[in-house]
Amino acid sequence: MENSVSKLSTEEIAQELNRAFAEEVEAATRYLHLRSAVRGLDRVIVDRVLKDAFHETIEHAENIAQKIRSLGHVPKLDIRVNCPNEPLSGREALRQALIFEEEALECYQDLLKKVEGDVPLEEFVRSQIALEYEHVAQLKELLVE
Amino acid sequence: METWKEFDQNIITHSAAHHLMAIDDLVGKLGYARVSDIARQLDITRGSVSISLKPMKEAGLVLQDENRHLRLSDKGQRLVNAVKNKRLLIQRLLSELLGVSEQQAEIDACKMEHLTSNATARRLVAFFRFIDSHEQPAGEFLATWQAHDRGSDEKPESCPTGENKCAADNVPEA
Numbered sequence A: 001m002e003n004s005v006s007k008l009s010t011e012e013i014a015q016e017l018n019r020a021f022a023e024e025v026e027a028a029t030r031y032l033h034l035r036s037a038v039r040g041l042d043r044v045i046v047d048r049v050l051k052d053a054f055h056e057t058i059e060h061a062e063n064i065a066q067k068i069r070s071l072g073h074v075p076k077l078d079i080r081v082n083c084p085n086e087p088l089s090g091r092e093a094l095r096q097a098l099i100f101e102e103e104a105l106e107c108y109q110d111l112l113k114k115v116e117g118d119v120p121l122e123e124f125v126r127s128q129i130a131l132e133y134e135h136v137a138q139l140k141e142l143l144v145e
Numbered sequence B: 001m002e003t004w005k006e007f008d009q010n011i012i013t014h015s016a017a018h019h020l021m022a023i024d025d026l027v028g029k030l031g032y033a034r035v036s037d038i039a040r041q042l043d044i045t046r047g048s049v050s051i052s053l054k055p056m057k058e059a060g061l062v063l064q065d066e067n068r069h070l071r072l073s074d075k076g077q078r079l080v081n082a083v084k085n086k087r088l089l090i091q092r093l094l095s096e097l098l099g100v101s102e103q104q105a106e107i108d109a110c111k112m113e114h115l116t117s118n119a120t121a122r123r124l125v126a127f128f129r130f131i132d133s134h135e136q137p138a139g140e141f142l143a144t145w146q147a148h149d150r151g152s153d154e155k156p157e158s159c160p161t162g163e164n165k166c167a168a169d170n171v172p173e174a
Helices: A010-037 A042-070 A090-114 A119-142 B003-009 B014-030 B035-042 B046-058 B074-097 B102-112 B118-131 B136-154
Strands: B062-064 B070-072
Touching (some): A010 A042, A010 A090, A090 B046, B014 B035, B070 B074
């Protein structure tokens, strides 16, 4: 189906949103794992951060799924997560979280360029960027030596 | 060391091999490779690519510049070249010699390429040098094998296991 404002068709937009959906669901799964992989006293420090991030990431995924549905599509999910059974320090867990949060942020930044002209969609993507930006900033702050 | 334990000692995993080959492929096609390009090529998330690349960067196989463009180090390139060659050799062995369909040979070669030792790969190179030599014994070898293969189903008593049961009975047809 043609989208009158955006450069992409509705089908292509749904496809791009599916990618963002996969990023978020995968990130949530990784948060769940990171939270259980942190050992020792570090748990006390980072457990809350990782738990909150997990819930927020699930919320982001739900927002995207809702957006995909509003385009008349059903969200597609294809993820392959492999998390090793190695204990992590709190710092290492936050470092890993920063890696995938930065990728999620870039994913939305790229998506924004693609949906230029479709104001509601642009606004939606902008709001996701703001949220991801906050996540990244928070993680960077926690990782300051 | 028991053979199965060697799988854990392998320098790269199956997934890592595909990441490295994707970088090589993208740099060849586009002149650069970004995480997003690799993610699209492998049909996985960017997060997954970035997490997977971390140990490869630490091992000095992948380099990243200030624009976050990725490329293989000399060590990474040597590894990719070796894996690609092994894939071609195994594919040839399976399809040309054993008569496995090209599609299946590609799938199986993909599974074996990064696990095959350099020693085995070198023996395969030597073997294909013989096959490609166009010397009479090579032609005769191939012709004998092909004739035997065509008639082998009719002689279950010549099964390679040499035990009570034919090996083929334990391997169901696809």
